[in-house]
Amino acid sequence: MSDYNFAYLDEQTKRMIRRAILKGLAVPGYQVPFASREMPMPYGWGTGGVQVSAATLTPEDRLKVIDQGADDTTNAVSIRKFFERTAGVATTEATQEATVIQTRHRIPEAELTEDQILVYQVPIPEPLRFLEPRKTETRKMHSLQEYGLMHVKLYEDISQHGAISTAYAYPVRVADRYVMDPSPIPKFDNPKMEMAAIQLFGAGREQRIYAVPPYTRVVSLDFEDHPFEATKADHPCDLCGAGDSYLDEVIMDDAGNRMFVCSDTDYCRSRREEAA
Amino acid sequence: MDGSSLYAGGFRDAPVDAAHAFRAAMTAMARPGDIRRIAGAAPPAPLSVAAGTLLLTLCDPETRVHLGGTVDTDAVRQWLSFHTGAPHCAAAEADFALGSWADLMPLSRYRIGTPEYPDRSATLIVECDRLENTGAVLSGPGIRDTARLSLPDADALQGNATLYPLGCDFFFTCGDRVAALPRSTTIRAEG
Numbered sequence: 532m533s534d535y536n537f538a539y540l541d542e543q544t545k546r547m548i549r550r551a552i553l554k555g556l557a558v559p560g561y562q563v564p565f566a567s568r569e570m571p572m573p574y575g576w577g578t579g580g581v582q583v584s585a586a587t588l589t590p591e592d593r594l595k596v597i598d599q600g601a602d603d604t605t606n607a608v609s610i611r612k613f614f615e616r617t618a619g620v621a622t623t624e625a626t627q628e629a630t631v632i633q634t635r636h637r638i639p640e641a642e643l644t645e646d647q648i649l650v651y652q653v654p655i656p657e658p659l660r661f662l663e664p665r666k667t668e669t670r671k672m673h674s675l676q677e678y679g680l681m682h683v684k685l686y687e688d689i690s691q692h693g694a695i696s697t698a699y700a701y702p703v704r705v706a707d708r709y710v711m712d713p714s715p716i717p718k719f720d721n722p723k724m725e726m727a728a729i730q731l732f733g734a735g736r737e738q739r740i741y742a743v744p745p746y747t748r749v750v751s752l753d754f755e756d757h758p759f760e761a762t763k764a765d766h767p768c769d770l771c772g773a774g775d776s777y778l779d780e781v782i783m784d785d786a787g788n789r790m791f792v793c794s795d796t797d798y799c800r801s802r803r804e805e806a807a
Numbered sequence: 808m809d810g811s812s813l814y815a816g817g818f819r820d821a822p823v824d825a826a827h828a829f830r831a832a833m834t835a836m837a838r839p840g841d842i843r844r845i846a847g848a849a850p851p852a853p854l855s856v857a858a859g860t861l862l863l864t865l866c867d868p869e870t871r872v873h874l875g876g877t878v879d880t881d882a883v884r885q886w887l888s889f890h891t892g893a894p895h896c897a898a899a900e901a902d903f904a905l906g907s908w909a910d911l912m913p914l915s916r917y918r919i920g921t922p923e924y925p926d927r928s929a930t931l932i933v934e935c936d937r938l939e940n941t942g943a944v945l946s947g948p949g950i951r952d953t954a955r956l957s958l959p960d961a962d963a964l965q966g967n968a969t970l971y972p973l974g975c976d977f978f979f980t981c982g983d984r985v986a987a988l989p990r991s992t993t994i995r996a997e998g
Contacts (some may be wrong), residue, residue, distance in 0.1 A: 538826070556977070557989035564926075744837040
C-alpha cells in the first residue's frame with residue numbers, strides 16, 4: 532500500500548487534534564489533553580509536533596523542519612520527508628519561504644511573520660513536573676495559579692550559583708495567567724516568543740497540546756534584583772561572523788580546540804551567501 | 808426535504824477541504840477580529856456556508872451539538888447527522904452550539920469548563936446578519952494593538968471574558984466568512 536490520507540492521519544484524528552488546538556489558542560499556555568496517536572516514529576522524535584503539523588498543513592503549504600536550528604540533521608530530514616510523502620507539500624530550508632515551520636528546540640533567528648505558523652516538538656510540557664511529580668497536583672496548581680514553587684526553584688539557582696542557571700526550557704508566564712514550558716529552547720530564544728506568527732506546541736508521549744497566539748504577552752519568570760537575561764556564548768559565529776545569533780560550540784580535536792557556529796543553519800548560510 | 812439534498816452538500820475532497828477550512832478557523836481564533844473566508848460545504852437553509860463548513864470540519868460522533876431555535880429544523884438535523892454523526896443535545900451538554908444570537912441566549916446555559924479543565928467548554932457558532940470590522944474594540948492575545956468586530960452583544964460577551972480562564976469561545980459566521988472571539992479577548996464597547 533502506498534497511498535496515505537492527506538498528511539497521514541485519518542480525518543477523525545485530525546478533527547480531535549484541531550479541536551484541541553482551538554481550545555489551546557483560546558486559553559494561551561494551558562495544556563489541552565489530546566488522544567495522541569502512535570506515529571511511525573518513536574516517541575522523542577517529535578510525534579507531538581508531527582501530529583500538530585499534520586492537522587495544520589494544507590496542500591499549498593511550504594514546510595520547513597529544524598532540529599536544534601539545523602535543517603540537515605536526521606530528525607529534521609526524516610520529518611520533512613515524511614510530509615513530502617504523506618502530504619505532498621513543498622519543503623524548504625529558507626525560513627522566510629516557509630509557511631509552516633516545525634521545530635525541535637530552537638526559534639529561527641529571522642523574524643517570523645503573520646503568515647507563518649511555528650510548531651514546537653515538546654518532550655515534557657509540564658513546567659512543574661520536576662518540582663511536583665503528580666499530574667493531579669500540577670493540574671490543581673495551574674488552576675490555582677500556585678506558582679510559588681517555580682520561583683523557589685529559580686531562587687535556589689541564585690543561592691547556589693549566584694545567578695539563575697536555568698539555560699533552556701526556561702519557564703514563562705503567558706498572557707499573565709499560565710506558567711508554560713516553552714519546550715527546551717535556549718533561554719536566548721524566550722524574548723522572541725512575543726511574535727507575529729502563531730505558535731503551537733505538541734507533546735506526543737505526554738498527550739498535550741498548547742498554544743500562544745500572535746502578539747501574546749510572554750514573560751520569562753525572574754526577580755527584580757535578578758532580571759531575566761537572554762544569554763548566549765560570548766563570541767561571534769566563526770563561519771558567518773554574526774554577533775547576534777545563538778551559537779553551538781563544536782569541539783574540533785583532542786587538543787581542546789573548538790569553534791562557535793550559528794545553530795540556525797539557514798541564517799548562517801544566507802549570511803555567508805550575502806557576503807560572498 | 809427530499810432525500811437527495813440530505814446527502815448532498817458535504818466536502819468534495821474531505822481531507823483537503825477540511826484542512827483549508829480548519830486553517831481559516833484556526834487563524835480566526837488566533838487573531839480575534841480577523842475575518843476569514845471559509846467554504847467547502849453546501850448546507851441546507853437556513854445555515855450559512857461558513858457555519859456548515861465549520862460543523863463538517865470540527866464535529867463528529869465525539870462532539871455533542873446543540874441546535875438553537877431557528878436552525879433546529881429536520882433538514883439541518885438530518886444533514887448534520889448524515890455528514891458528521893454528531894449527536895444532538897441540550898444546550899447544557901453541548902460541545903458546539905449553533906444558531907442566531909437570539910437562538911443561543913442566555914449564555915449561562917453553556918459549559919464554561921472547570922478550573923482544572925478550562926478546555927471542557929462550549930464553542931458557540933453564531934450566525935450573524937452582518938460581520939464587519941466595526942463596533943466593539945478588542946484587545947488581548949492574538950491582537951497587535953486593537954481590533955474591531957461587530958459583536959451581537961458586547962455586554963454579554965464582556966461577561967463571558969470576565970470568567971477567564973473559564974468561559975465559552977465563539978465563531979461568528981456570515982455567508983462564507985468567519986471571525987472568532989476566544990474568552991481571552993478583552994472587549995470594550997464602542998466608544
